[in-house]
Amino acid sequence: MKKTFKSDKISCEKCKNLIKVSLEDEFGSIDVDLTKIPREVTLEIDNQSQEDKFKDEMKDLGFDILD
Template identity: 45%
Template structure:
């Protein structure tokens, strides 16, 4: 699943997301320039993933 994300402004943001969530959700690819996050989620994981991203201080703007 690909998402447009907000507040991902630097490599530290990318590393925070990856280090915090990759163990639970698998590899996460983030295009910092375009603010696109790509992760292989099951539909039932989506709500938890959105909540955990928000807890880290980021926002999923839309699913693309």
């Protein structure tokens, strides 16, 4: 199912491109909305372990997910 995560660390087009280039091979198409604050990242998440892995990968890139 599609799930949207929020992060206040994403600031620009370079951040958006880093997320897409780094994670789309593993997680499929990722949409990063730079018009909203906090920024929204939307993608298909199939289960809790995939969601946890996505959050860990985002944190490794320097983008904490807000709860």
